[in-house]
Amino acid sequence: MPGTQTNSGIADLLASKEMIIVCGSGGVGKTTIAASLAAEAAVRIGGRVLVLTVDPARRLANALGLQAFGNSETQIPLDAFAGAGVTPRGELWAAMLDTKAGWDELIARHAPDDVLRDTVLANPLYQNITGRFVQSHDYIAMERLHEIHASGRYDLVIIDTPPSRNALDILDSPGRMMEFFGSRLLRWLTVPYRSRLFTAASKPFYQVADRVLGSRFLQDIAEFFVLFQTMEKGFVERAREVERLLSDPRTAFLVVSTLEAAPAYEAAYLAEALRERRLPLGGMVLNRTMPSALREPAAEKAAAQLRKAAQTGSLAADLSSVLEADPQVVRGVLTEVADRFHDIAMVAAREAERRSELERLAPFTVAAPSLDHDINDLHSLLQLGDHLWS
């Protein structure tokens, strides 16, 4: 939507929504962006702001002034803000997403009794699924967001989504959960397998499965599904609520990307997918962008002139007397600077093309510069936030 770009895009978005789902390819700085936006919202907008992250990075915890943070919600101490030279209007909280603990809580909530709960928790298949089943992270993330939002404890929750095999998994995870319980397969599998009362329809399946997998494994599977089915109602209702959350008017998605090829491709794909599903794309953050001055024709011309001045003019000699350096070395440096410009400008041009492609897909885009240092304290998180804000 060209023409609708505003500088206040991020500010408006955070002020008008209650849940921001930050998504995008791995490695683009999602976690940092989510944390810096949450810090910025706490400082500028106020209220209680929570950043829910999947990244166990100790560095981010340190940046927020914490030793570490776990599954429980922790408030960022006010002295951390004082250290960064600001007085926040509101409170900043942080929590980490622990998939295994999330699953265990779900089972505890939906299990009809303690015996059944403990049987599920001890089932070898359950233990494997919760630890390794890739898509389960996505569902747990959305589930946790729902729970926290429903608690009413926060004015704004910013969630940093897990790195997915596929960026769409997060959108489809509640639907998959419902599909799983509604599937015919689940019914087949929960036919009392051990009593050998096969229906005609499921018989060939078991014969093959038995030869391939071995009956012991099949029994584990069957037991697991029988147990799971007792929790169907709770799970399905909950998944439906979680799914509604995605399209809630108080929710917005924020896609984060760099302007490198792979992340930008993923971001475009994600923006399209949101549109197809009629889910609200709030905006896009383009992280680690290069300055636009690199793409101006004047800069290219200056590079050519610099090269010429270094080779044939008196520039190298003049500079060498000012800098008290060997004129040969100065000439070499100037030539290298001029020669290298073309390469770096090429990267900047490549990025600019991708940027204009992405700008067509989002209500607004905002760029964060490429920083030449790592973000390791609240001060630098807020500096990044300032860039996004203005």
Added chain:
Amino acid sequence: MHLLNRQLLFVTGKGGVGKTTVAAAIAQLAAQHGRRTLVCEMDAKGALAAAFDCSPFPYQPRQIDSNLFGMAMNTEDSLREYLKLFVRIPFVGRIGPLARTFDFVADAAPGVKEILAIGKLCYEVRERHYDLVVVDAEASGHIVSQIGAPRVISELVQVGLVREQTAWMLDILEDPERTGLITVTTPEEMPVNETIELLDRVRERTKVDLAGVVVNRVLPALFGTREMAVFDQLSTPAAQGLMTRAAGRSVTAVVDAARMNEARRRVGSGHLERLRGAVPADTPMLYIPELFTRAVGRRVVSQIVDALSDELI
């Protein structure tokens, strides 16, 4: 050329670091050296085929160059093939619904889907259909579940055909003469962190050998120490004045560009130091320079082939 003498190479890395391009280049390099090579895309998104400027690969390998074949993994096709070859199920054509059902069990039962994929790759190696199979594998977050699947299964499943099957797969996967894992990273913080974590997990949960670490998009160093001292002073007002007079006001952008390159490179070499500390001394590290190119597809692959062959051969 130890790396290319293996028979099965899994190439992994964090999303966006160039894993697919590097996998394509390794396969291309092997093929150019006369090794009959199969390159396999695991996630069927078509990125590997795109690296060769091809339309998406089918499950049945298709020749894409001399000595070079491409395929895309598909667990349903793999199951079908498996049932036909090993279980000798008749009427394979009629198992469509069964395969879908199986697919669902595979989703829930960990490792089953992965083992169908790994099984197909190991089968190609065992039958010696190719000298080398290069796998554009799952991203680093999931690779351990993939290559570790036969071990998980052999622990979970006590009896049955699958358990027997895992034995020969493990023989191939855990033999460093035959199988190796290559991780691709860039000299950036998150990719390096993820690589270091991955190396630990691979060691803890699998017995697959680490064949090499590829560092992609390494920025060139522009200056030596003496040059750097001069460059640092170019931002002083006196130097700025002289340069502006000689090359116009936009010369600042030119100097800034070089400074940005240097700053990025310096941060990057710090991360590379950390990475080197975590990689075993006998594991080769291969460096691919930033290409500063607008090209995509085959041209990029061939440039990376050149860079890799400088390092490998």
